Amino acid sequence: MSKPILYTCARSRGLRATWAAEEAGVDIDLRILPFPPRYLAPEYMAINPLGTVPMLVDGETQLTESCAIAQYLATRGGYTDLAIAPGERDYGEYCDFTYHADATITFPQTVYMRFCLFEKDKGLQEAGLAYAKWFHKRLIKVEQRLATRQYLCADRFTVADICVGYALILAQSVGLDDGVPESLKEYRARLIERPAYRRAYEREEAGRLALKA
Known part of the structure; x- marks a missing residue:
């Protein structure tokens, strides 16, 4: 069987997929593209045809959906501890998160x-900041869920943690960390x-640097 090929840009939502592959032990052919790929590749x-990654x-x-790819890689060879199967405790919560x-x-x-980083010259920063507040308010569900547990579902690390965790990682890298609760940090x-x-992060960074070489 040939390796699955993952096209992505370093630090994008594709990190969910690269991370899931590393956690699941799936050997992928990782192909890092310049950002934005639709213009630069x-x-x-x-x-x-969407031009999106991953x-x-x-x-x-x-x-083409990062969370779906993470779930797929975690279950490609059958259910692993990274995924929660139907009938298992917290299956519904796992899907939901x-x-x-x-x-x-x-x-x-x-x-x-x-609106606030890529197209600042278009005068839509106020709208972008409104969405930043939306993001911070929507963290309450995760915050409450983790108030009494280390991981989101079934007392173990799963794809749900990869998918939610990436959003928190992204928040730190794009200037949205001030509104992230300390417990989620x-x-x-x-x-x-x-x-x-x-390993996933380092693989993507190596690919990103190779593009510049």
């Missing part, structure tokens, strides 16, 4: 980044100490 549009190609299977990570938490971050600190996270 136009040949990528022939592979993914994208996983595994034989005939193609996925995995989807919550992108749809509710990362979404306002991306709007903030667009501590949670993030535990996550990024994981050896698999360090």
